[in-house]
Amino acid sequence: MKLLVVAIALSALITFQSVAQQVSLNKVAVIVDQGVILESEITALVDQVKRNAKANNQDLPSDRALRTQAIEKLVTDNLQTQMAQKMGIQISDPQLDQTIAGIAANNNIPIEQFRQVIANDGVPFEVYREDIRKELITQEVRRANVRRRVYITPQEIENLVKLIDEQGAEQAEYNLGHILIGFPPQPSDEDIEKAKSTADKVLELLNNGSDFTRIAIASSSGSKALEGGDLGWMNINSMPTLFAEAIQDKEKDALVGPIRSGAGFHILKVKDLRGIEVVKVEEVNARHILIKPSVILSEDKAKQKLEEFRKQIIAGEATFEELAKEHSADPGSAIKGGELGWNDPGIYVPAFKEALAQLETDEIGQPFRSSHGWHLVKMIGKRVDDATDKRKEDKAYQLIFNRKFAEETDAWLREMRDAAYIEVLDSPTDTVGS
Missing domain, CATH: 3.10.50.40 (Chitinase A; domain 3)
Known part of the structure; x- marks a missing residue:
């Protein structure tokens, strides 16, 4: 009988502690305008940060510092959620499913396997799913409120395009193939005409699909003939001016020539290029x-x-x-x-x-x-x-937009937080059963 009483008492104690722990986790930790943040939300976020840090072998600050950072993030998220409710922004289940399927596809993982990966990280899939929904809603709120604060002038785009072009000119490198149909140091008209005729025939063969390397080895008078005419990678400013002027704006696999110089007639092939965006x-x-x-x-x-x-x-x-x-x-x-x-x-x-x-x-x-x-x-x-020119303009616009959007987002969040009523309640040590 005594043992039964002890067992009942022990069971009651365990039940009380379990309820106390549940009450502790579900108590309101922060009041944010018309919303609240629960202790369980803070705990879950801190645990997630710790899991990520462990997976990446990263050191973390104290639990108190983590808690402070977690509260700050949850406050801004909560304010944006309240804003979304006022604006009527919602993410439907089909939209959510499509987004998650896209995330799985981008990682080359079937959706069922993706669910298992999430579960293996210690996060129930439904919790992950709702976190993605919140993130999508947050993105929509930011786009709606911050986008109208970003203004970009045509002059800003033009200036950045010029800068990109200047940087591209400095970085532009070409991998050139070279065939030289030479003539003597003091050529006669007949020598020049013969060399020109040969160069024209070589170019015709190349345009009809003949192998550049083979023809260079067989016919070129250039110093790199035995290497198939391969001049290697050359900065546009380090190659002969005659070549640089001829190949500018040319695309990969383009054939250029015949170009006459004091040595003969040159045929160039742009085997590859880098440092230039041709779209x-x-x-x-x-x-x-x-x-x-x-x-x-x-x-x-x-x-x-x-x-x-x-x-x-x-x-x-x-x-x-x-x-x-x-x-x-x-x-x-x-x-x-x-x-x-x-x-x-x-x-x-x-x-x-x-x-x-x-x-x-x-x-x-x-x-x-x-x-x-x-x-x-x-x-x-x-x-x-x-679309090379258009892509440059688009790239310049996007670079400016991303910078300004990030700046304006930070300013908007600060303004929203400063205008909100925020009260952090008792610390987690002041709980039932402590």
Whole structure:
């Protein structure tokens, strides 16, 4: 009987300690305007930082310092979550699933294996999933509030493009192949004409696919003939001016010449280059109809609507343009019959870009989901364009934007935090059962 009483008492003590621990973890640790941060959230974040540090063999400061840093991060996250609620920003389950599938794909891991990897790190997949949802919401809030604070002038872009060009000129290196069809030191007109004729024939052979190295070994009078005419990597400022002027703006595998000098006629091949960004991009022009799910229109209904549109277009009962004008939720393209214009596919969200890659000209794809909603797409056409100059401008714009966005984000977060009511409550030692 005595043993039974002891067992009951011990069981009660264990139960009380368990409840005390649960109360401790679930108590409110920080008040943030209209929201709160729980002790369990702080503990989970600190534990995550410790796991990451252990995996990377990193030293960490004291637990008190970690707790302070964790609270600061959770405060800013909480403020942004409250902002998202006021703005009505939400991330649907299909958007979330698509994002996580993209993360797994970028890591070349099947989604089921990816779930296991997350679990092996000690994080329940549902917890990870909701963390990604919060991160996506935070990104949307920042974009909406900070983007309008960033202003970039055309002059800023132009100045940076010039700087990139100057740096490129200094770094530009070419791997050149060289064939010299020589003539005597004091050539006659006949010597020059004969050499020119031979050089023209060599160039014709090369343009028809003959091997440069083989012809250089066989025909070149240059000092590197036995190496197949390979001059190696040369800075544009270290090569003969005659060569530098001839190969500027030339692309990989370009043949240049014949170029006359005092030694004869030169034929050059740009075997490779580095330090220069030469960009050829495939641009696409497509039409799309966007249907956004809502409280009234479910995900399935939105998809079914587009499937019906596709059947109508194929059957000749309606045109893509008519349906886009009447039904598309993308106002910018709807007024143009859904036409998006010629663009680099890279500007679109991953799901849209991937869908475009699967389509041939005039083909209408199956409805698919992106972060914007459900789409029906028709490929109008594809073309390859030299986008080097545009890419330089885009690169300059993006570099400036990233810098300014980061600066403005920091300023916006500071302003939001300074305007908020924040109260840190009792430390974790002042808990039930302590």
